[in-house]
Amino acid sequence: MTSYDKPSLTMSEIEAVLRKHFGTGATEITPMAGGNLSSVFSFVHEGKGYCVKFSDLAGAYKTERYVSDLLSGQGIPFPKCLALGKTGRLAYAIMERIEGRNLADCTEEEQARQLPDLMAILTRLAAVKVGATSGYGWIGPDGNGAYASWKDFVVAFNAEDQTGTFWENWHDLYRTSCLEKDVFEEIYHRLMDYVPYNESYRGFIHGDFHQWNILSDGTRITGIIDGNCMYGDFLVDLAILDRHMPRSGVVGKYQDVQAKAGIALPNFKERLLGAYYFKGLDGLRFYAKMGWKDAYQGTREFLLNLK
Incomplete structure (x- = not known):
């Protein structure tokens, strides 16, 4: 049992997920540091910043959507969850990106x-x-x-x-x-x-x-x-x-x-x-x-x- 490897994706796989939710026009797709269990990428669409996260762990992100609604609904600066989905064996979540x-x-x-x-x-x-x-x-x-x-x-x-x-x-x-x-x-x-x-x-x-x-x-x-x-x-x-x-x-x-x-x-x-x-x-x-x-x-x- 060694260190955990985060899932790896090709750029075309990431682009396909973003096209599904945003159509065309997602730009500046860039890997983000951090996240021990997710592969995270930032991107821009129509001048706004977002991120998309991918995980191969069961049930990943469903709770995150609940928490996102809970916290952002009570004025805590936590990213809003915009979409959940699956691509092949991976779950993904698309979130608003908080600047900073x-x-x-x-x-x-x-x-x-x-x-x-x-x-x-x-x-x-x-x-x-x-x-x-x-x-x-x-x-x-x-x-x-x-x-x-x-x-x-x-x-x-x-x-x-x-x-x-x-x-x-x-x-x-x-x-x-x-x-x-x-x-x-x-x-x-x-x-x-x-x-x-x-x-x-x-x-x-x-x-x-x-x-x-x-x-x-x-x-x-x-x-x-x-x-x-x-x-x-x-x-x-x-x-x-x-x-x-x-x-x-x-x-x-x-x-x-x-x-x-x-x-x-x-x-x-x-x-x-x-x-x-x-x-x-x-x-x-x-x-x-x-x-x-x-x-x-x-x-x-x-x-x-x-x-």
């Missing part, structure tokens, strides 16, 4: 200046109205979570049997990669100790809230993209951002913003620890699969030293 570049491409100083914007978006994500939906964990195309409780989701997500998913046969990583079984199991046991603190909170979680999924014009945040969206404790998104911007004091700034707004954060420390363990454990497995040894080692040390 990855926040990761900004200097550290520029990123720091945009922290108030990031705190505002995190606050708005936590307040997303999820309506009459139910369940925890991965959001399905119908808007419901896949599991009855956060604990059920955590157990299932880390179970050995992941048939038909990105994690099928993931226990092979213990033999074929840098993933260490004793370390994984230690973090998993710690995670389960903190599950009770997180499981009474059910909000929207972007699930991949970091600089490569955040767009900026250099002075302000213009939008957020992608996501491994789920229902659970919204502090998961804070934990992700803090791990990707470790020198920015993200956690303290978030607490200050919430305190000024009169928003209570009960059991904050325990919930944040649960969030670190949840995302960190996922990170260990992912970095091992992708062969990113430095990211694996950094995450391993961070998790083992948490108190």
